[in-house]
Amino acid sequence: MRIVFKTSYDKDIDLHEHGWSRAKIAVLAAIMVLLPFFVGEYYLAEAANTLIWALAGMGLMVAVGHTGQVSLGHAAFLAIGAYTDSALMNAGLPFLLSFPIAGIVTGIFGAIIAIPAVRMSGIYLAIATLAVFAIVEELVILLEPITGGVGGIMAPSIQIFGISFDRYGALDNFYWLILAIVALVTWGYANLMRSPTGRSFLAVRDSEVSARALGINVTRTRSLAFGLSTGVTGLAGALMGHYIGFYNYELFSIFISINLLLVVTIGGLGFIQGAFLGALLITAVPQVIAIARDGLNANFGIDLGGIPGLDTMIFAVILILFIIFEPTGLYGRWLKIRTWFEIFPLARRDMFRRQKSYLKTERMK
């Protein structure tokens, strides 16, 4: 077991508790940066997709994991981000401008939606955000001059200072661009959670009444959280548009919303790391299922290709199993395994008995 000897308050304020954890992040970053040299185009594109999902997952994590606001409408915010970015670029703006604007526009939209919606909590908020999703989906179809309507829209190729970041022409560059954006957002997110703003989010999540008594404006805090959440999701949507290249409203279906909720729940609610683990799972499982299906067909002559909805069913089973057996998600499970090894052989069976899930905000009396 590692004992960290703290000699100043800065040790608690710093992002990493000790040098070892800093080194681990450095190694991980190095592997991610060097990835294009080791893997082929197919897997690099998959890695980029996973990073985009992790970005969207971080967006939703702010709302669901850290402020306790369940949203079923985040596909709508992906769509707003994607369409804003593509439309601005089609109008001639460079990516360096259109991308942050897409995030800000989505964030402001989300914060405005949140002002009436944050008065609701739990299942009611989930239904309200679902309604927002339905409205945005219709709007996308109706605003044909901007969005291309049912026909769809083209996400232009990214150029920054004359260097191409095209999804197909320069996949390495595109991947590095996404990696840089994800790293930056992760850093900002981690900063947020160690600052007064992040603490006010947690306060609102765990007890609204005492948050108020401490001087926290609950409505403003929740809409700020929702705005930040949707803003980051909007950035992910913009990247998703570029990743797909040509898309219409069908890309941002309700299943995307549900998959995003899976990312944060299975990954581990309330942990930034959870967004990444969840994204890894959600993007890898369909591939694994596809490979397994081909394998079964080739080796045993069992053809499962004809069964519709098999992927969705397997996803559903995974989600149910996680909610029943591991409410803290993949990251929570990892923490337990790590603790077991760190204090070996002193782990007891009931050590982690006291655990509750975060999906509850009906505390306000």
Place this chain on the structure above:
Amino acid sequence: MSLLEVKDLAVHFGGVKAVDGVSFDVSPGEVFAIIGPNGAGKSTIFNLISRIYEPTRGTLRFDGKDITGLKAHDIARLGIARTFQNIELFDHSTVLDNLLMGRHTHRATNFIQDILFLPKVRREERAHRLRVEEVIEFLELEAYRTKMIAGLPYGVRKVVEIGRALAIGPKLILLDEPASGLSVEETQDVAFWIEDMRRDMGLTVLMVEHDMSLVNQVSDRVLAVANGKPLAMGTPSEVQADPQVQAAYLGTAVEDAA
């Protein structure tokens, strides 16, 4: 001049008169206790002062300023801190974070500065931490600093809640049954802390309490309420000697004694 002035305070929930015409004032540096049987409206008075409930009539003045129209989240900034009868801590955070959340009214950075973690944010964090460490030292919470609330024993949580209220740096602290569920030794600690809050920190304490030994020990004046109405006010011994108060607690005590 009194620090807190409550005048003809009333709140009615439909036909239920939870609090009906309660008046009192608390002087600076005083320990003022509100007692009464269950359902007398003691905690409701607290919820009215911390603006969780809207009073039907009456006024609240703090430090010479009318606070009747303020929002619940504006109260802490004025210097009024409170604890809750059924502990309302942030269960999934550490003791340290809970206390730091108490520093919210003193934050000087906005969310953009926070996201970028500018040097100012770090400076502020250090200052908050220093203040919180003083509270930790005062309440002897050093051993629990990095423990999650969810795993702590009841008595410790009760103390953490007092600590979170103190972290605000208040002028007036409202303690809602600080001794309920505590052992005799823990109650004695609370009594000493209340004394110290008054003497060393210059705080004014308003508390609701059932434990009469604690009330007798620390409070200067006591207000007894029953069914939302004030019964008697005065020193602890005066109030306990009041026949109306005895009747409210014991029913037929007056007749029996006679």
